[in-house]
Amino acid sequence: MSLTEVFHGRRTSRTPELLVPAVLGGLILLYFALPFVAFLSRTGTANVVAGLSTPESQTAIRNSLLTAPISTAISTVLGVPLAYILARRSFPGKRLVEAVVILPLIVPPVVGGAMIITAVGRFTPIGAAATAAGIPLTDSLVGVILAQTFVAAPFVIITARAGFGAVDERLEQASRSLGYGPLSTFWNVSLPLARGAILAGVILTFARAIGEFGATMMVAYNPRTMPTRIWVDFITGGIDAIVPLALALLGITLAVLAAVQRFGRVPTVIER
Amino acid sequence: MRLELDSLTHRYGNEPAVDDVSFGLESGELVALLGPSGCGKTTLVQAIAGHIHPTAGRVLLRGADVTDVPAESRQVSVVFQQSTLFPHMTVSENVAYGLAARDTGSERRDEVVSEYLELVDLRDQRGAYPSELSGGQRRRVELARALAPQPDLLVLDEPLSALDRTLREQLRDEIARIQRETGVTTLFVTHDQEEAMTLADRLVVMNDGTVSGIGEPRTLYESPPTPFIASFLGRSNTFSATVIDQQPLTIAVGETEITLNGSQKDVSTGSTVTCHVRPRDISFRDSANDGANLSLAAEITRVVDIGTHYDVTVRIDTGDELVVECAGNPPAVGESLSLALSERQMTVFGPG
Incomplete structure (x- = not known):
């Protein structure tokens, strides 16, 4: 038998090449969808509107809608420049910086919360000074923001870094040679070209921040945000009690995702 | 500037x-x-x-x-x-x-x-x-x-x-x-x-x-x-030679002695020099190119037809192989011929 015949013989008996990955991927998708569907199927038994109109729920929603955007903004404003430096420069200690960036991701949130308390709690020098100045850093909305930022900021840093990394450095060099300094080059070239990745990071950070529970519970159990309220409702009323707030939380996150994708959409060519 | x-x-x-x-x-x-x-x-x-x-x-x-x-x-x-x-x-x-x-x-x-x-x-x-x-x-x-x-x-x-x-x-x-x-x-x-x-x-x-x-x-x-x-600039052939006399500069390429009247090179007698010559500046000796003042004996080792001309590879008696560009009627492989090249088109580089 000639080599060509062997080749053709193999080809006819070949199974679809993506069968195995499709089966494995299907299993995990099924596992994602199952709890989701099961949970949503209980919405009929609970009165969502009534659940959301209690004063406790209203306060929690207001607190979350106030803190999560601020945490996201802080993470973005401080994180994107850091992401740019990490994408563009190598320097002594870069590994250490990178490790610090992912630290909040690998530390369990509840432990992260405990760490925040040891750093800025009421009886630490920083916390005491802040409390004296009238801005308590724990059990306050500021505390919520601290906890959310700690846990959520790495997402925007990591995605923005990948986005800047995908921008050819020579585009920046071309901009410099055409008469623009480093800052205006960043603003005119690097930022718009990395925009898609940065927006993806902003969405992830916002979703993480508004859903943050572990660290928030440690740093600021009061005032209640939606996740901490959900926990309290669950303790007292079980699954059905948390359905309204859980749905609202999901709804807000999806709305933000849709809005950012719609209004922040990168015009045409960049996603070549 | x-x-x-x-x-x-x-x-x-x-x-x-x-x-x-x-x-x-x-x-x-x-x-x-x-x-x-x-x-x-x-x-x-x-x-x-x-x-x-x-x-x-x-x-x-x-x-x-x-x-x-x-x-x-x-x-x-x-x-x-x-x-x-x-x-x-x-x-x-x-x-x-x-x-x-x-x-x-x-x-x-x-x-x-x-x-x-x-x-x-x-x-x-x-x-x-x-x-x-x-x-x-x-x-x-x-x-x-x-x-x-x-x-x-x-x-x-x-x-x-x-x-x-x-x-x-x-x-x-x-x-x-x-x-x-x-x-x-x-x-x-x-x-x-x-x-x-x-x-x-x-x-x-x-x-x-x-x-x-x-x-x-x-x-x-x-x-x-x-x-x-x-x-690097254009195609080039290299072969080595030994300086055997000064003024006029005389080099030995294998058995052949070549006297270079025009070349002033600061190379000592006995040292090895490298000679460069372009493929298109070498031809096969016949009555038509008596103007080329240098001769080297060579044996044809390979002939490649590349369309516009033939690349003829020859071996001279130092063992170096040279490529000769030949417009038509290439010699046969194995044939022994005499190469014609002129001093003007040859560059000699000292050791180092």
Whole structure:
């Protein structure tokens, strides 16, 4: 038998090449969808509107809608420049910086919360000074923001870094040679070209921040945000009690995702 | 002098990239910086444009030391091998980009953009995005963008290497035309010697981080100052010989003694020299080429028909193999013949 015949013989008996990955991927998708569907199927038994109109729920929603955007903004404003430096420069200690960036991701949130308390709690020098100045850093909305930022900021840093990394450095060099300094080059070239990745990071950070529970519970159990309220409702009323707030939380996150994708959409060519 | 490099040296960590490079460009000149890949050309471009700070040495523009001046204040435009058009801007926004930085008023800016798009023959593509253009069009927009702010120096870093052959030749001619029309001082960086020789007023040939020779293309080609240039510019044959006498210089190539009346070389008797001769300057001896004053015995080892001519490989009695370009009727393999070459077309390099 000639080599060509062997080749053709193999080809006819070949199974679809993506069968195995499709089966494995299907299993995990099924596992994602199952709890989701099961949970949503209980919405009929609970009165969502009534659940959301209690004063406790209203306060929690207001607190979350106030803190999560601020945490996201802080993470973005401080994180994107850091992401740019990490994408563009190598320097002594870069590994250490990178490790610090992912630290909040690998530390369990509840432990992260405990760490925040040891750093800025009421009886630490920083916390005491802040409390004296009238801005308590724990059990306050500021505390919520601290906890959310700690846990959520790495997402925007990591995605923005990948986005800047995908921008050819020579585009920046071309901009410099055409008469623009480093800052205006960043603003005119690097930022718009990395925009898609940065927006993806902003969405992830916002979703993480508004859903943050572990660290928030440690740093600021009061005032209640939606996740901490959900926990309290669950303790007292079980699954059905948390359905309204859980749905609202999901709804807000999806709305933000849709809005950012719609209004922040990168015009045409960049996603070549 | 428009651009001057003064003993420029750059190392990446401990890795030397360029070592003690000095050369200059006169105003309005088109100079090709030619060398094989990895010889340090791109490092020089980066140093000239201001994207790296050289380890040692100086860069001077119009006589002023700009070594510490950032890229944005140098008035040096660069076109890279890969497109650096801003994908989120239209063609005219790209061309206007450098003008806006130099505070050109918006009305004047429009005029200049039109002028330069006209120059590169792309007036109808103003509103297009770079992704909608062909490879050749993108190159031309980049040229327009680089030229619009009227830079002191235009650096083209392998601008044609990513294009296919036909387009490359077409754009090469266009670059020559644009350079003539604008008179912009241009440094054309390439590894392609044909490109360099066609375009440039002068060549700077680099090898392994150092300058191997500077001069007009024809001069460098016909009397190469170094063995590297002899072998890098055009096709070349090398064979070794031993110096057996001075005044006149006499060398032994295997059994054959050759007397070189015109060559003044500072080589001592007994040392080994390297001789370079181009394939097209060797022929097979017959009555017609008595003008060629040197003869070497050779045996034909291989004949390749490459269409326009035959490449005939011969072995001379030193064991060196030479290629002879032969227009028609090639000799047969195994035949013993006498090669005819003239002293004028042979270059002798001393040891080291």
